[in-house]
Amino acid sequence: MNSGEIIVCSNLHRSFGKIKALDGVDLSVGRGRIVGLAAPNAAGKTTLIKILCGLLQPTAGQALIDGEQPGVYTKSITAYLPDRPGFPDWMKVQDSIDIYSDFFSDFNADKAGEICTTLNLDRNAKISTLSKGTKEKLQLMLVMSRQAQLYLLDEPLAGIDPAARDFMLHTIVAGYNEAGTVLISTHLITDVEKLLDEVIFMKEGQVLLHRSTDEIRETEGKSIDELFREMFRFEVWKGEE
């Protein structure tokens, strides 16, 4: 079971009407890695992650997780943090914990209490009454309380203040299963740069680059953020025209 690549995408396409969100993505990611998926907005990051989660179907090509197409098995080993918190209105904090412990056998129930104490949450509070920041923290803590083979974190650091960002990064590093792989999508690479073993740059639905961060720093003599800014500078100009 624990051999081979955790993610393999071959010639993955997905269009929404005329828009090509993914335009031939070939990608393979190994186990036990923390991988950054960096790209400007609307380059296909969320689409790729949603296909890996089984929330979207590709128009062509295929995505495999642990050798299988997204389905019941892959969902049982994948911990997904959506780009926006997705709890139904009626749910209480306890309900969200119950759902995780009911449906995911790799959920560490001991951590439920820890989540509530850390975030100072009342288990009977409705999630819809929590602040946006607290909701995001709750969801990340739930996701990171699983011993998953694959963590798919879609923009966990978008639009949060520096203190919250440190909390999120700490939660990720402290929680993740070291045998598993973490894929973090971001459009601000500085935020996660220190965490990454590998980085994937995407542009217009394609993979532009996929390399080890140490290798980039050694051969290019640049931080990943510098390289990212260089490669996507044209994007900014194009936007200003």
Add this chain to the structure above:
Amino acid sequence: MDFKLKDARPIWQQLADQMTESIVTGEYKPGERFPSVRDLALQAGVNPNTMQRALSRLEEYGLLVTSRTAGRNVTEDEETLRATRETLAEKRVKEYLDDMEKLGFSRLSAAEYAGKIQEEEK
């Protein structure tokens, strides 16, 4: 430990350098238990794989020794510590000489300059 990861070199090298320094300067005493990979990774805000790589480098240099109880301790070997300290010192001095050269001092006068400043400070 307070990690500062600023430059463009690989993160693990920066970590290894800073941990080496904290051992040589005695922040961690000889024989003292070194924190675990995950704790250090959390302190530095880096990935445990990266921290592991940095620690392996320190082990390679003999600054850390893996004990039978699966932890890491700072070496008690005075010779290793002294050698590391000297390597660091040599590197620093060379950096000083290079910098002074850029300012227009010859390497020899740079060394004399250092002696002069030291005299004045007395």
Add this chain to the structure above:
Amino acid sequence: MFGKLMKYELRGCMRIFLPLWGAVLALALYTGLTAGFEPKVSGFLIDLIVHILPGIALVGLSFGMFVVALVLIIRRFYSGLLGEGGVLAFSLPVTVTEHIFSKLLTALIMTVGCVLAGVLASVLAVIVRGYGSEVQSFLQQAGRFLAEYPKTGLLVFEFIVMLLLFACFTVLRLYSGIAVGHLFPSHRGLWSVAAVIGIGWILNFVSIGLVRLFSRGSIEISVNTVQEAMAILPGFFGGIIVYLLVWNVLMWLLTWIILKKKLNIL
């Protein structure tokens, strides 16, 4: 996993329906008990509070609970499964079949529950008004009829199955319409409504076509006596059941295939 899904489905719905059903039964009991009650102080206002308002509330709730059921059936599928709730729902290690079936079963439980609550409320209202003996004699007559025409039991059974299948079809028609609507990048609500209406058209078209096809064979059916009706009806009902079953299967497949192969959670 199916049991766990059902747990959350039922919890979500019963939170609303248990109090609603309770209120209907309580109101039926109250209006029944106070029907003959004449307060010492009479007047329109008193009458309004004691008799009229509870009566209106009972009628309103009896219809209202079906409306609530319909809204809930639509909402739990439209937003709970294919809308904002879909992100969580489809991240769970659960099959598409389990998802649809848990929604459908919950929808049927709600519908049947509403019918039962309505029937029970009526029976309760009649009994507490002191018409217990009439109910008894009605049941006796029904028993005699059943003894005389043994097929009545079968007919009643077929009729209930028909109703259930029709309810099931109505729900699945909504589901498949919503599933079709969710394939569109925007205006999903409108497309869903259009799809539900479209399915209705197809259903009518096919049904009318089938009726014409059969009537062209000019089968003369004349029913003059109860005996003759008893001979024909079970087969007739059976035919309708099979027809409804086919439509149920079609709607199920349409929904299932879209959710399995074309899922599009934005």
